Amino acid sequence: MLPAGGFAPPGICTLKEGMGLENISKVAPPEETAAAAERVPAVRMEGITKTFGPVTANDNVSLDIYNGEILSLLGENGSGKTTLMNMLSGIYYPDAGTISVNGKPVSIRSPKDAFDLHIGMIHQHFKLVNVLTAAENIILGLNEKFRLDLKGVRRSVAEICERYGFEIDPDKKVYDMSVSEKQTLEIVKVLYRGADILILDEPTAVLTPQETQRLFGVMRNMKADGKSIVIITHKLHEVMAISDRVAVLRKGAFVGSIATKDTDPQQLTDMMVGHAVTLNIDRPEPVNIRKCLEVENLSVVDIEGVTKLDSVSFTAYGGEILGVAGVSGSGQKELLEVIAGLQPARPGSSVIYTDMEGRTSSLLGKTPMEIKKLGVHLAFVPEDRLGMGLVGDLDIADNMLIRTYTDGSSMFVDMKKPRRLAEEIVHDFEVVTPGITTPVRKLSGGNVQKVLVGREISGKPSLLMSAYAVRGLDINTSYTIYRLMNEQKQRGAAVIYVGEDLDVLLELCDRILVLCAGKVSGIVDGRNTTKEQVGLMMTHLGLPEEAAE
Amino acid sequence: MIHISKRVDFTLFKGKAAGLNRYVGWGVRLIAVLLSLVVSGLIIFAITRLNPLKVYGVMANGVFGTPRRTWAWLRDLALLLCISVGLAPAFKMRFWNIGAEGQVLVGGLATAACMIFLGGSSIPSVPLLILMAFAAMAAGAAWGVVPAVFKARWNTNETLFTLMMNYIAIQLTLFFIPKWEHPKGSNTVGLINAVTNRGWITPIVSADAISKMDQNAWTTQLIRNTVGQSYFINVLIVAAITVGMYFYLCRSKHGYEIAVVGQSENTARYAAMNVKKVIIRSMTLSGAICGLGGFLAVAGADHTISTATAGGRGFVAIIVAWLARFNTFVMVLISAMLVFLEKGAIAIASEFSLSNDVSNIITGIILLFILGSEFFINYEIKFSKRSGKGA
């Protein structure tokens, strides 16, 4: 994930120095001053820089990992945590900087190189073969013997399990496993391959609180065994509960590291989100507010039976921007898709739409076509731009048709209107493209988004929903998107803006709905709420004391 | 280090390559065809020791030497094209209809059944032909829609399902052949209505009428070689379907739905499309046109039915439709080339008393070259001295 809006250019972003963070070391952990001579870090990353095209994911990051410690790598979505660790596990290779393992400089070019250095990473998307058993997945690709020695694997697995307190059935097929079992399997797999340095990428995102506790127990056992563990997370209470030391990244840069016992969530939040950054995003006062969408008691359960949304209630008004904040996977996607008719909701949920004339209609249980026929001018900018909002292999003009191809009674599509609209959008939003007959897959991320947003607002929506509308976009395009959202708001549309950059949410939105694990943590006023308050609400259910007043 | 990345220059709905890629694409394909001709020339040389250039001369003469041969070429071209065009909507939707062979065959069966059972009725010729065509389309559509329903409802693998349907169609044909055989004991159906020609597609202007015209006038010659030919109607029908299908796929609302469903079901749902309905409707259409191919083969060419009525064209058409990237006009070119090679190879075979199967060898080689060349169209290959992992 990339930082929303990239780096704010000088002049717009003003970072204030020295805000009571004296105890944070910029280079090494505090203990090191005392024990520097004898403690060689298990891994030392120095001056690591990694760019993807125009976006810098890691900028001159230095980080040490010691034996027998649990290090939390903390940062918001898109702060470059996963990218940094992927360079340790051989997925990416740094553009600049050096990595040393146990004091020796190394070059890690593939996952295999990482294994050879005893580094193992447990990714968020598990790399397991579904139809194979746990034991088979563990020895995959190892080729220890020609004959498959599953007995030997079982024995070793049982040993590992006993040593660290895992529970795993070596003969269970992966497709029969719960998410938590799969994760355990991934950890055992990495340990079986002899990893001494384990990197866990947001391991608790998919776990229940009980499972999380069990995982933490196992992690402590591994630490006691002398292993180094890096846990990537953005959940503060977990950082406090499990880690010995915290390293914080913000927008690709290293902020500092600090011993957990010397810090508190408030300070970590400050480090993670930084200080209020003035973005100078316009926020016109809402006028002519009218009720547009009333969501009551909305619950969604996915195919695997996991609750994604739990009794969510809120009202969106025409003429205002309602922001939606939350760590990723808190139910944002489901919320928007249910309203758009793309997902079913649990019985007892209700989504009532009120049109300009005050007529109400329920949107639940209706297909997108039925919603369209109700006369609801719904615009939706989904997170997955090329997988849902647009068709990559269609050109710009043909992509305009997605919303309007059924118009008219002819069996043929009106080719002129979309062409005109495409030309307008390319002209108005300065889309960089060879022409309107270019497939959108060829365009850069920002231009793709301009095409998508342009099309969605061209339908003069009464309800505009957008998910991560500025993700991966440069600063100028981001501002264009903010301007367009404001224009729609002033037109009287109800705008729902799902975002990840709290600075933006706080400057753009009139009200902010904060989601935490599928529940509404609270709805706050964007004008008088601080970033820290929202940050805390994202990770703790319920309004913090100060915000509730 | 070699870097391979996907090229995207193709706009799906309109079925056109955009920008530079259009020229690159045609250039690469032309090179592939030339290379394959050289290779097949070498192979023919190795077998027969004949000058390859002379071989291609024989081929051209075998295909275009007389108007009659040219018309036979056009007839086979029309049939292959008809099936390819029929496959286009299914393939554009990424539905692997490998069952064209069977759909053609059941279309032919339905046609033959109408000819046999209604041949003696009092239905006038034109309505009879129309009835036959509809029966063939209904049969083909039924053959196509069964796998589609299972695909739409339960995501049953359509490649394997349609493949099996081919053999059920073949066995069904073998079931009817003994029932309809003529003469008795031959185990073939023989020419149906050989005397009355009922249910045969006949020339628009009959030979009788032409013989009454001024034989020296160039118009008479023209009439004789166009509307005076019985295959003229085949060509006309397929030309109409080809043009119609182009506009259906590249201009119509249905065509748009097919393009979007084929790309991403998520986007299709986002765009308020009914994915299941689109799958079933498109496969009905695909099967119906393949069934019509069976009608053309039986009523317009063979006037009999056998398991060889489709003659493997159902499979060749798959390759044609795929290589043409669902553009029906490109299909005309590819089918014309393949049928030329087939006919030409048969001409060589008879000239040098070789087996007709040499045509399949040449067809196979050419197709392999074109298939291989697609890589250079779809992927961009960059050579660089050194490259970091994941860069």
Add this chain to the structure above:
Amino acid sequence: MNQVLTQIITLITTAISFGTVIMYGSLGEILTEKSGHLNLGVPGIMYLGGIGGLIGSFIYEMNAASPSPALCLIIALLSAVACSVLGGLIYSFLTITLRANQNVTGLTITILGSGAANFFGGSLSKLAGGVGQISVAVTSSAFRATQHLTDGLGAVDTLLFNYGFMVYLALLIAILMSLFLNRTSKGLNLRAVGENPATADAAGINVTRYKYLATCTGAAISGLGGLYYVMDYINGTWANDGNIEALGWLAVALVIFATWKPLRAIWGAFLFGALYWLYNYIPGLSRSSQQIFKMLPYVVTIIVLITVSLRHKKEDQPPSSLGLSYFREDR
């Protein structure tokens, strides 16, 4: 009563001979599909195997004064394997390295293989100087030689020991393949490649090498089916009747019926054989209704295909990446 027994025994032996042809075809295809490649060129590759063996032994028998049966066997086997692997290599190069569409490439291999085989089959005698119908008597009888254990076992002997060695070889291959896939680490790696090439790649498995090896070995095994058909089933001649193609598609059907398991392909092949020839043993069938019986293997396959998709039993599903090219994306 005795007559019924004799009939049953004949049906079973017919089913086993017939089934062996498709068993080879589908065993090869199972191995290929386990690597994630759907090769619709099986009929073509079986053609290549058949004609390859025939040409090899034909040339040898033509040129040797007194052909040695053992050498005949070896030459036939080697040339059959060489030709079918060539077909497999063409398919692999196009679909693995050039990432051409698997269905289309497979069908092209079928066209090419059937064309080449029938061309050479038809022209062989003419090219060799017009000796009439080709026949490789020595080779064929070597292929058809049976080893009866003892006399006097009667029905059991007929049922079990009445076949050329290739019938037993097919069983052996099926068992070995099953052991390879389920009991060896290389087999495990291969299954992982077909299920999830990206994961296999991340685990350090050379995906391309596994795909090539599986596809080419699979082609060699499928090709043996063609060889068995030519040398044993039709006694070392060539018939331009499209039978090998029909058998090849039956082999593809058998892969589905066996739900990608080599051991299931054994009894599946015999069952297909029995279903196919059942009409011979049902009295009072007209020529028409016989054909309906021959439809049975295909109908059964469709039913299996539908059941598999309805039941969603994970063990019975095709390899997950079947039909998709693997492309390690550059970031």
